[in-house]
Amino acid sequence: MSNASQSTDTGGRPVPDVVYSERLWIPLWWWLIGAAVAALIGYELHLAFPSVPTWVLMVAMQPVSLAAGAWLSRSRLTVTAGPAGREFHIAGRAHLPLSAVSRAVAVPRSAKRAAMGRQLDPAAFVFQRPWVGPLALIVLDDADDPTPYWLVSSRRPHRLLDALGVPQAPIEGDRPAHTSPAE
Known part of the structure; x- marks a missing residue:
């Protein structure tokens, strides 16, 4: 890692060194449940719109599940050392x-x-x-x-x-x- 006094951001201020960082990810099985719920919602949408193939709606709902998992996992703990x-x-x-x-x-x-x-x-x-x-x-x-x-x-x-x-x-x-x- 670089020295805190040597690294600077675009404003010329020193950027502190990261001593510790931890991301609080949701458990793997929550991602799997989210994918299953997204597929179920896709199936239910197919019941409302029968002209659209079921698999298209199931796949289309997966980004919503991924976004929800990423939003829940956004928490980060960081310890920095600066001047x-x-x-x-x-x-x-x-x-x-x-x-x-x-x-x-x-x-x-x-x-x-x-x-x-x-x-x-x-x-x-x-x-x-x-x-x-x-x-x-x-x-x-x-x-x-x-x-x-x-x-x-x-x-x-x-x-x-x-x-x-x-x-x-x-x-x-x-x-x-x-x-x-x-x-």
Whole structure:
């Protein structure tokens, strides 16, 4: 990879290096179900328009299925290193400077229900994808931000946390450490 100070975009600003990137693709079997549903819709359209061959309508609906799968899989987690330090970006919508992070923990699939249920702080930032089991819990230490922590879906939360370079808190059994604004 190139050095962040050497690579620039068209505006002359330095482009940060990507330290970690993860695309949250939907599972393969969802693509297959989407193709089957598209074929079924094509068959139903044939019932409405019997002059058009069934196979033409079934094939014509497949791009709709592919577009829906691509839209669901558009989420990307990225950790970049630039002149201002490392930042965590989620799907281009949210970013977190790592200077605001105090610690983090990987939440296994078996503890996801508890982390997303009764233990969830309503002020937390949640980026959850149902087809991704594990989570990364990133605790913030920023007096100006009322958000106590970020809870982010990741297939490889340990790699994500290693890329963030923040201290990883130990996990008690299979349950994430509960954090609240009062702590």
